[in-house]
Amino acid sequence: MNSRITLGLAGLFLIGAIIAGYWGVSLSRQPAPEPVVQVTDTPPVIATQASMPADDLTRHPVVVLVNNVAAFVPITAADVTVEKLRTVPAGSLTRLDQVIGRTPWRALSAGTWLNDASFEAGSQLSRMIRIDERALAVAVDEVINVGGQLTPGDYVDVLLFLRKDTLNLQPSSQLVIPALRVLGVGEQMGLTNDGQPSSPTANQDEKLKQDQKRAAARTVLLAVPEQLVSRLMLAAQVGVLRLAVRSADEQRLARYWAGERVSATTLANANRELLQFSQLAMTAPPPKSAPVSNGNAPRKPSVEVIRGNEITQQTP
Structure with a gap:
């Protein structure tokens, strides 16, 4: 009985082994799946040599x-x-061969583009004016400095106020010089005549500090025609100056960069419009002469009356 059960189980295992082997052979004969190719709408980017020269x-x-x-150090290739x-x-x-070995006359900072003016003598201020102009500094405070709002490139009128004193019998004011170009306010300078900034470009933090210094500046640099320098010097010594800003709509700065110069007629008009005060002329006013009397008429005694700087002859 046990032998029969054993033979039956052996037969079942044999049949199962045959079925499992056939199944394994069948699975091994199935074809491998084909790879899936992904198709995109974007065409491949092909670098062409034609596009590179067009950009250059x-x-x-x-x-x-x-x-x-x-300054005075030759420029090297490094x-x-x-x-x-x-x-x-x-x-x-x-x-590079245009600059290597050349010696600049002033200090140059990194990031500066070079031109022939970089190797010319003279300070930045001297390259901000023409040969018929002079750069003159004027002492200012918050009022004279237009509340700290002046900027290099503005145009201002210089006004003079004269107080009453022994040489000036009544207070007076006048326009001393019209339309002067502002070269710099404090440490902030404008452009040189070649269009290059006189100071390197600052970042936002440095620009904020420059604006604060400009608002608190105590000197203003003005470009003054050579013939009017003495007048501005005298006006600064005898009275109180005020700077009046002119409108940008006049396009004076644009005309300056276009090459326009102050004409002789303009200078003559400025001289003609100047009121002559004794303080500005630095001389005392001439005494009034006594009236000429007729030789036949009897001469009456007169009394000399002095009022301040005015001398008159009065007959009692």
Whole structure:
């Protein structure tokens, strides 16, 4: 009995083994699945050589300093590089051989683009005026400085107030010089005559500090025609000055950059409109002469009366 059960179980295992083997062979013969190709709508980007030159054509080489260069120190190859800019500053140098070995007359900071004026003698202030102008500093306070709102490039009228004293019998005021260009306010300077900033571009924090210093400035630099320098000096000594800002709609700064100069007629009109006060002329007023009497008429005795700086002859 046990042998029969054993034979039956062996037969069942044999049949199961045959079925499992057949099943395994069948699964191994199925074809492998084909890989799925993902299709996108974006075409592949192919770099062409035609696009690169088109981009380079819009940029031009400019020589720029990468290191600070002290005055009277020759520039070396390590101090400069060539950058390609879309907007090229006027007069800028384009090759390294144009600057290597040259000696600047003033200190140049890193990031400055170079031109021939970078190697010319003279301070930044001297390159902000023309040959017929003089830069003159005027002492100011918050009132004279128009509440600290003056900016380099503004145009101002210089007004003079004269108090009453022994030489000036009544208070008076007048326009001393009209339309003077502001070169600088305190430490903040404007552009030089080649269009280059006289000081390096500052970041936001430094710009805020410059604005604060400008508001508290105690000196203003003015570009004065050579013929009117003495007048402004005398006016600053004998009275109180005020600076009146002119409107930007007059386009005076634009006309200056276009090359317009102060004409002789304008200077003559300014001289003609100046009221002559004894303080401004630095001389005492002439005494009034006594009236000429007729030789035949009897001469009456007169009394000399002095009122301040005025001398008169009165007959009792």
